[in-house]
Amino acid sequence: MSKIKEKFKQLKSKNESALISYIMAGYPSEKATLAAVRGLIQGGTDIIELGFPFSDPIADGPTIQMASTESLNSGTKINNFFSIVKKIRKESDIPLVLMTYTNILYNQTYEKFILRAKQAGIDGLILPDMAIEESKEYVKAAKKVGMDTIFLVSPNTEKDRLKQIIKSTSGFLYMVAVFGTTGVQTKIHKYTIDALKNTKNAAKGKIPVGVGFGISTDKDVQKYVSSGADAVIVGSANIKIIENTPTSKIQTRIATFTKKLKNKTK
């Protein structure tokens, strides 16, 4: 059983939802990333989503775009990323998910990249520009080494397509809460809650459903959890804390914020 699957099973037995926390690797430095990871673990997050920057992140809003650019400017390469992952693995066995864009994998071939990620300690992958139609080779390469492939669905994803996506998804299904890019905060729409219900129905008995994009407060977390989300994903809010905090204080501040969010998943 994959680490992610196991985590959801554990949480279910406690009647808890998962908190999934996203940060951008190398933003603003490797040291800051490791401090943030420690803070996330200390605050009780269930799964960590580690971003690897791409030069052209079309699914990301201004906050994560900024973090991507800064991380690349500070010299983050794929080798640095895997070295960060290995360092985290020395301290913790928390499930780790890599979020990046298709070209980063394709560049080295899906097979080679995924094997390397697996060996470094990554448990699942999220590629926001990997459409289900184009994913055959990618899913095959991931299956081969037991890497989870976390696909995204949107509130406008049609029923048949949703079924098809669920078939290729492992770990959890990532439901995008809003029409838009990451981190753009809006009120919680009725269409999102309706879509969550439909997605949960389609995924029932098959895979947990996580909700992400634009979620930044403990109130948001509570609302989605009470509407049935198996997981809630918080990203840009973490980046904003890191942006405004000296490295020496990142761990504490991230831990405090994470604890507040985690409490609402119980």
Place this chain on the structure above:
Amino acid sequence: MKIGIPKDGRFGDFGGKYIPETLAPAIEELERNYLKIRNDKNFKKELGRLLIDYAGRPTPIYFARNLTKTVGGAKIYLKREDLLHGGAHKINNTLGQALLAKRMGKKRIIAETGAGQHGVATAMACASLGLKAEIYMGYVDTVRQKQNVFRMELLGAKVHAVKSGSKTLKDAINEAMRDWITNVDSTYYLLGSAVGPHPYPLMVRDFQAVIGVEIKKQMKKIPNAVIACVGGGSNAIGTFYPLIDTNTKIIGIEAGGKGVKTKLHSAPLTAGKKGVLHGMMTYLMQDKDGQISETHSISAGLDYPGVGPEHAYLKDEKRVEYKAVTDNEVIDAFLILTRTEGIIPALESAHAIAHAIKISKKMKKTESIVVTLSGRGDKDIDIVKEYLSKNVKNKRKI
């Protein structure tokens, strides 16, 4: 060789639809509607009329006798897309897509632009069809092509200067895609080149194919070679596609910038590697981690790290030869054409002219070359002036 509608949106390995899930229903809707109107008589009639009495088609094919004489080789003919309304071939595509958008009931149009030619052509099509246009343009391009920014604004379009990434065409596309993801229900994304997820490369090729169709009709016999410049590749694919099944030699010219051995160029077919960007698999300029490289070209319209997937396919199939020429060669060609024929070409089109000059010398006088002159160069005169002030060698040629 027969290509037609690409199966699963792929030209061989290239193309596809690598898109965020939110766009999947929009792309499906677009594909469905496009395939429906593709053979619709009324649509063709309406577009055909607009192309004639609004855009100015057919464009002439002009035998450049002075240029031919100066170079001293094969006869050089120019396909005069620069004479179209707006000053470039872009209007062929914007009229087609704007009509389609209107039929789909979309009232808000967004578009990206590099040199500003596609932005202007979009603004024109939208003004004439009563649609609202918003144009994304890299900040660097808004500075070097500021005249086009004002033209778009005069035409009623809103221009957004994009300050992320390298602040050029690729970033304008990123931002337009983000807008589309956010306003997916109300908005039609009018892509200007033969790039992006399926069905865009097909659609743009179809709308631009009028260029090649006219060349075939206008030339008494099939030319020995046809040449067009390639950025995303819309005027080139429009020129090439109808001639693919003839025996003419087809050559696409990329922006070699300061040379393809330097990093300062925009020639992914000549010096790139396969990858995924902007919804398509194609040749890309990228580093060894897969990060997209910053590009350079003297012409804003060719300053793009990718290329249309059909070109990638035609390269691999060896049906089309792709070459690059440098900024320096482009300026020389610009000057030669201007002086010998009294035609000021866009710097993009001057790439194709530069290569025509190179090869015509080696061809027989009885042979012929058709060069697509994709746009006029008024927008570029400040760039040329600045270049000449720094490069005395070129200046002496005036």
